[in-house]
Amino acid sequence: MLKVMFVCYGNICRSPTAEFVFKALVKEKKLDDKIYVSSSATSSEELGNPVYPPSKEEMKRHGIDCTGKCAVKLRSSDYEQYDMFVGMDDMNIRAMMRILNGDPDGKIHKLMDFTPEGGEVSDPWYTRRFDKAYEDIDRGCLGLLEYIKENGLLEV
Secondary structure: OEEEEEEEOOOOOHHHHHHHHHHHHHHHOOOOOOEEEEEEEOOOOOOOOEOOHHHHHHHHHOOOOOOOOEOOEOOOOHHHHOOEEEEOOHHHHHHHHHHOOOOOOOOEEEHHHHOOOOOOOOOHHHHOOHHHHHHHHHHHHHHHHHHHHHOOOOOO
């Protein structure tokens, strides 16, 4: 089973949105027995807190339920447990490299690198544009799934 972890700063906005958008996509494509999805934070600020209400509402508008998700922290031991770590922006990538003690196996990626435009996922904590963050995440997740398929990362 391919294990994918989405990562952002607090694990209450972008990374849980990516987790649940990707889970919905994986389920729709009938790959939920082949891909395990989770998310975590690079900071300890929000640990134990639920998904931020505006992020939860944006997911709900798209038919996605994230009930029960609470923020958890990325740990160095996660590196051996997961196949891919997908960050939302450059700051997340730097923090992931620090927490995971580097990336010798090339497991760390930035979500928007799976889209033609690249860049970073818009941070709704600052922009208040939860719709824009959702759009970025949706495009990134579609691109990530294509990348996984094209690169033979799924067990057949």
